[in-house]
Amino acid sequence: MYLPPHEVQFAMKLRAQAILVLLCLTIGRGLYAQANQDSALSLQGFSGILNTPNAHVQQEGTFDLLYSNQEDKFPKVGVPKWEDNYLFSVGLFNFAEVGGSLTNAAFVPPASAIRHLSMNWKLSTDPLTSRFRFSPALAVGMQDVGGQTHFIETKYVAGSVDPLGWLRVSAGYGLGPDRMKGAFGGMELRAYDWVTLLGDYDTRNTNAGVRLIAPALPYIPARLTVTFSTPVQHTQGLVISGGLNIPLDFKRSTRHGDASTMASGKPPVQRTLWGALTARKVQPPAPMPSSQSNDAEPVPVMVPLDSLVKAGTVMPVPKPISPSNNVEPGSLEALRDRLVKAGFVNVRVGLQGKTLVVEYENIRYNHSELDAIGVVAGIVSQTAVNDAEQLRLVIRRKGLALLQIETQLLPLRNWLEASEPTNAPTLIVSQKLTSEDGVNFVAGNDNPGRLKPSVMVYPSLTTLVGTEYGVFDYQLSIRPELQLPLWRGATGVARWDLPVAWSGNLDSGQVYASYHTPAQLDRLMFFQALPLAPGLVANLGGGKILTTTNGMLNELSWTLGGGMNRVKVLQSWGRDSGATRSVLLGSYRFFLAHHDLAFEGTAGRFWGQDTGSMVSMQRFFGDTSVSLYFKDTVTPNDSKRWLQAGIQLEFPLTPRRDMKARPIQIRGNEDWSYAQETGIASSSAQSANYIEPNLATVPEPTQALSLYFYDRERLNADYILSHTERIREAWRFFRNRL
Numbered sequence: 001m002y003l004p005p006h007e008v009q010f011a012m013k014l015r016a017q018a019i020l021v022l023l024c025l026t027i028g029r030g031l032y033a034q035a036n037q038d039s040a041l042s043l044q045g046f047s048g049i050l051n052t053p054n055a056h057v058q059q060e061g062t063f064d065l066l067y068s069n070q071e072d073k074f075p076k077v078g079v080p081k082w083e084d085n086y087l088f089s090v091g092l093f094n095f096a097e098v099g100g101s102l103t104n105a106a107f108v109p110p111a112s113a114i115r116h117l118s119m120n121w122k123l124s125t126d127p128l129t130s131r132f133r134f135s136p137a138l139a140v141g142m143q144d145v146g147g148q149t150h151f152i153e154t155k156y157v158a159g160s161v162d163p164l165g166w167l168r169v170s171a172g173y174g175l176g177p178d179r180m181k182g183a184f185g186g187m188e189l190r191a192y193d194w195v196t197l198l199g200d201y202d203t204r205n206t207n208a209g210v211r212l213i214a215p216a217l218p219y220i221p222a223r224l225t226v227t228f229s230t231p232v233q234h235t236q237g238l239v240i241s242g243g244l245n246i247p248l249d250f251k252r253s254t255r256h257g258d259a260s261t262m263a264s265g266k267p268p269v270q271r272t273l274w275g276a277l278t279a280r281k282v283q284p285p286a287p288m289p290s291s292q293s294n295d296a297e298p299v300p301v302m303v304p305l306d307s308l309v310k311a312g313t314v315m316p317v318p319k320p321i322s323p324s325n326n327v328e329p330g331s332l333e334a335l336r337d338r339l340v341k342a343g344f345v346n347v348r349v350g351l352q353g354k355t356l357v358v359e360y361e362n363i364r365y366n367h368s369e370l371d372a373i374g375v376v377a378g379i380v381s382q383t384a385v386n387d388a389e390q391l392r393l394v395i396r397r398k399g400l401a402l403l404q405i406e407t408q409l410l411p412l413r414n415w416l417e418a419s420e421p422t423n424a425p426t427l428i429v430s431q432k433l434t435s436e437d438g439v440n441f442v443a444g445n446d447n448p449g450r451l452k453p454s455v456m457v458y459p460s461l462t463t464l465v466g467t468e469y470g471v472f473d474y475q476l477s478i479r480p481e482l483q484l485p486l487w488r489g490a491t492g493v494a495r496w497d498l499p500v501a502w503s504g505n506l507d508s509g510q511v512y513a514s515y516h517t518p519a520q521l522d523r524l525m526f527f528q529a530l531p532l533a534p535g536l537v538a539n540l541g542g543g544k545i546l547t548t549t550n551g552m553l554n555e556l557s558w559t560l561g562g563g564m565n566r567v568k569v570l571q572s573w574g575r576d577s578g579a580t581r582s583v584l585l586g587s588y589r590f591f592l593a594h595h596d597l598a599f600e601g602t603a604g605r606f607w608g609q610d611t612g613s614m615v616s617m618q619r620f621f622g623d624t625s626v627s628l629y630f631k632d633t634v635t636p637n638d639s640k641r642w643l644q645a646g647i648q649l650e651f652p653l654t655p656r657r658d659m660k661a662r663p664i665q666i667r668g669n670e671d672w673s674y675a676q677e678t679g680i681a682s683s684s685a686q687s688a689n690y691i692e693p694n695l696a697t698v699p700e701p702t703q704a705l706s707l708y709f710y711d712r713e714r715l716n717a718d719y720i721l722s723h724t725e726r727i728r729e730a731w732r733f734f735r736n737r738l
Contacts, residue, residue, distance in 0.1 A: 040196075040211060040225060043068045043241055044152075044179070045087040045101040046122050046141060049186040050209050050229050051179075051202035054170040055139035055160035057097040057124045061248050061621040063649070064089045064099075068241035070229075071105075073204060074151050075178055077114065080105035084471075089120075090248075090626050090647070092619055094127050098628065098647065100676065102466045103151065116151050117466040117678045118144040119645065136161040139172075143179065145680065154179040166190045166273045174203065191273045198229065205231040209239070221252040248651075249622030332442040335383045342375060342738050343660040345449035346396050350441035356380065356388035356409065357439050361396040361449055363661060365730075366670040367623045367652045369395065369711040370723055373405065374416075374730030375738070381413040392434065397709045399449065399488035400531055405429050405720070416731050424724035429717035431534040431559065449485050452661040456481040458653055458669035460497060462515060465676060469511050475502040477517075481702070489530060493702045495523040522547045527703040535559040539705050546699070549576040557705045563716025564591055568706075572607070572699050583607055583699060593718035596620035607697040609636045614696040624651040625712070631677075631696040642692050646677025650712075657734065671707055 039047035039056040041064040046053045051070075058064060068085040082105070089099030103116045122141035129135045136159045144153040158172030168188040174180030179202070186200025186207075196211045209229025216223055225243040230236075270276040336349040339360060346361040358380055362372035373393065380391060391412060393405040411425035457480050464473040481495040498519045506516040525543035532538055535558055542552040551574025558567045565588070572583035585604035592598070596619060603613040612633030618625050627648040634641050654668025679691050700706075706713050720727075 040064075040213075040245075041066045041087065041089050041099075041243055043070050043085070043087075043227070043229070043239070044143065045085075045089060045099050045120050046143065047089065047097060048158075049170065049188055049198050049200040050207040050227075051205070052170070052184045052186050052200045053122060053139065053141060053156060053158050053172065054168060054186075054188070055124055055137040055158045055172075056126050057095065057122055057139070058089055058091040060091045060094040062091045063246045063248055063626075064243060065246075066225075066241055066243035068227075068239065070239045070241070071236045072103075072152070072179075074105070074114070076151060077107055077112075080107050082106055092626060092628075095124050097122050100647065100678070101152075102471070104466070104471050114151060115466045115468065115471060116144075116149070118150075118152060119678055119680075120145060150178060152178050154181070156180055156184075164276070165271045166276060170200075179203075189273060190271060193272055198227075205233050207231050216252060220246070221250060222246045247621075248624040248626065250624070251622065332385060333444060335380065335385065336442060336444065336446070338379050338383060338738075339376065340445065340447040342379065344372070344376070345447045345452070345661070346399055347446045348441050350439045351385070351388065352392075352439040354387055355390040355392055355406075356385050357392045357394065357436075357441075359394040359396060359401065361399065363449065363454065363665065364658050365656070366654055366658055366667065367656050368726065369715050370720065370726040371656065371730040371734070373720070374727040375734050377412060377727065378416050378731035378735055379738070381409065381416050394433065395715070398485060398491060398529055398703075400529060400537075400709075401433055402531070402537075402709065403429065403431055403715060404433050406434075416728055421725065421728070424728070427721060427724065429562075429720050431717075433534070449661075450487055452485060452663065452665070454483045454661060454665040454667065456483065456667055456669055458672055461674060463676075464505075464512060464515065470503065470505050473503040473505045473512055473515075475506055475516055476500055481523075483703075489528055491527045491703050493523060493525050493527065494521065495702065496520070497522045517547075520547065523702060525553070525702060527701060529703070529705070529709065537705055537709060539701060539703065539709075541701050541703070545572065545574050549574040549581060551575060551581070553699060553701050555701060555705055557710075559710070559716060561718075563593060563713075563718040565589070566591070566713065570698065581607070581609065585698060589713065591713065591716075591718065593714075593716070593722045598713065602696075602698060606633065606695070607699045608694050610634060610642075610695055611636070612641075612696060614698075620714075624649070626650075629677075630680075633696050635692070635695075642695055643680050644677050644691060644695060645680045646675050648673055648675035657737075671712060 039054055039058050041058065042048035042053065043050055045066070047056060047058040048054045066087040068087070069083065070085060071080050071083045073079050084104045086102040087099065089097055091097050098119070098121045100117065100119045103114065103118070106113045120141065120143040122139055124137055124139040126137040129137050139158045140156070141158070142155050144150050154174045154176055156172050156174040158170055160168055160170040162168050166189060170187070171183070171185035173183050182203040184201055184203050186198070189197040191197055194213045198209045198211060200207055207229055209227055211225060211227045214224040223245045225245060227241045227243075229239045231239070270279055332349045332351065335358070336347055339347045339349070339358070343364040344360040345363055346359065348359040350357045358376065360372070360376055362369060365371035365375065373395075376393060389409055391407055391409050394401050395403045395405070406428040407425050415422055415425050457478065460477040460479045462475045464470065467473065477497050477499045479495060479497055481493065484492040486492060496519070497517060499517060502516055504510065505512045507513065521544070523544055523546060525541050525545065527539060527541040530538045530540070537557055539555045540552070541554060544550050545553050551572065553572045555568060555570045560566070568587045568589070570583065570585045570587070572581065574581045583605055585602055585606065587600060587602040589598055589600040598618040599616070600618070601613065601615045605611050610633040612631070614629060614631045616627050616629035618627040627650070629646055629648065631642065631644045650671055650673040652668070652670045653672035654670055658667035659665055677691065710716070
């Protein structure tokens with residue numbers, strides 16, 4: 001029987017899809033991965049099915065990357081000859097995600113190629129509706145937000161319901177005009193923990209596919225995903241996409257089932273079709289016979305406690321943790337020596353009545369000061385000091401005392417050594433330091449930090465993404481940075497920038513040659529920090545600020561309300577090849593430590609001499625943070641207004657514990673960052689989504705107060721008291737590694 005060409009193609013696609021699904025189900029039965037039950041990234045950059053969204057968002061605190069070769073139909077240009085899509089998304093909250101994409105496509109002449117950067121977001125009601133069974137989740141979202149040029153724009157609403165633990169049905173309506181204009185819908189069927197069958201209708205095509213999820217990688221808790229799909233009414237054959245899911249706190253997931261149903265004794269909800277089918281085959285246990293033979297195992301019987309007491313049974317009493325348990329007898333000198341051996345500098349130990357006073361400066365535990373607090377508290381709790389009942393920790397930075405923590409020694413010891421998590425002891429955290437009068441500090445080696453150099457080595461990446469001349473142009477440099485503590489609050493800094501690789505467009509004579517910099521000493525400065533009052537610190541700097549700019553760079557920071565409020569003023573003046581730079585900025589930061597969430601606004605004259613404002617929202621996930629920011633500035637020469645928005649990722653690029661300074665310390669960067677932005681213009685200056693580089697640039701000092709003195713704005717009472725479990729976890733992690 002003769003079939004028209006389009007029917008032959010349709011039949012071949014269905015056969016290929018069926019073979020692929022059967023192959024996956026067959027060869028992957030032994031491959032197990034504890035997959036997240038949350039949404040995965042679709043081929044369009046939002047969480048969903050293939051080309052349509054569901055009403056959920058990706059798991060909070062995760063970062064998704066995805067590449068796809070799917071060829072989309074662009075209403076303004078047509079169907080491309082080929083297309084590459086690079087997508088990312090961040091689970092910012094349990095109800096919100098934000099992401100972006102780079103589309104690179106070539107068309108048959110006379111149509112030209114397009115390179116398009118875009119942003120998208122989605123909000124979901126799932127945290128509110130998930131507690132009610134069969135109640136649908138609802139979501140709203142936008143794709144290709146802002147700007148004057150759009151190729152994939154749409155606005156949509158969606159709803160999802162999970163009638164079974166392994167089946168999700170979604171439907172919605174989109175306003176287009178470029179994608180999802182009309183009603184759409186689809187299904188996700190989780191066959192195994194690592195296999196999900198997918199199908200959707202995106203208002204243009206019906207699509208079918210399968211998503212495979214690999215186990216977590218050996219050394220980092222990241223997962224690889226691969227999706228195979230095919231559009232039924234489209235000439236493109238098999239679409240292949242590959243992705244990576246990374247938890248931003250770099251911790252492995254601990255989800256292993258439905259805790260509520262397990263605790264209640266009800267059968268657990270089956271999360272896969274295979275689990276549902278095999279669960280039905282499990283036979284219930286046979287009833288216990290009324291009488292047992294003499295050799296049968298006795299059945300445990302619950303006996304009231306009072307009956308045991310009456311019968312004279314002696315019940316074992318748990319041994320409480322006392323000052324003598326897990327404590328090594330020692331002296332103040334022994335305690336100081338243990339802290340010095342652990343790598344702390346500027347260590348002082350003494351007694352003030354019944355209060356043990358411990359001062360230290362941390363240069364090793366550079367992911368978070370909470371790690372250092374945990375290690376110091378653990379060492380102190382293990383070393384018994386006669387007559388000491390209270391503990392006062394004084395935290396120093398660059399020799400300056402900034403914060404103190406007071407608590408009772410015995411509750412602290414019990415809490416740190418308890419086998420199960422318990423309530424933390426009462427901690428009193430204050431920026432107002434108690435007088436040292438009457439403290440008898442022991443004499444001897446305090447491991448002074450001055451003149452102990454530290455060399456920080458880290459990469460620097462300059463990128464040009466999705467321009468008219470290339471998909472991804474870059475310069476990769478290695479930056480060795482020498483930091484030399486001189487005296488209390490004083491530091492000398494020298495930084496080199498050594499390019500090691502760059503793209504062809506940055507070669508001499510090419511379009512982006514100006515972005516290629518030679519190997520050079522790009523910073524040579526001296527800084528002096530001065531505490532003026534509790535929470536009020538000035539940082540004065542002078543020297544070579546950047547490359548050819550010489551001058552001064554100063555900041556004044558005032559932290560109020562336990563860390564919730566911070567006001568900062570930054571001032572800089574310098575000469576650059578005869579021209580003068582003058583910077584004056586003011587900022588206010590509002591920090592909700594319990595939610596790891598900060599908002600900041602900055603206004604004034606920036607480094608590029610543009611004037612305006614920038615607002616940002618920062619969310620911490622462990623020691624990684626994600627920031628969304630918006631810039632609104634006017635350039636000085638042409639008075640054009642620029643509106644740009646972006647996303648920035650910051651994380652420690654160094655081990656959780658760095659090497660000791662003996663005699664020199666080599667370490668990584670505790671706050672490495674990368675940002676990408678796009679134009680969201682409404683002004684005439686950005687009629688084609690042009691991005692002006694280096695706008696609203698804040699010239700942060702190398703020894704910035706926010707980073708080197710206040711631990712990325714987290715060294716405050718609110719943050720410490722909201723994250724006490726990190727202190728206990730740090731001690732339990734490091735105590736056998738000291």
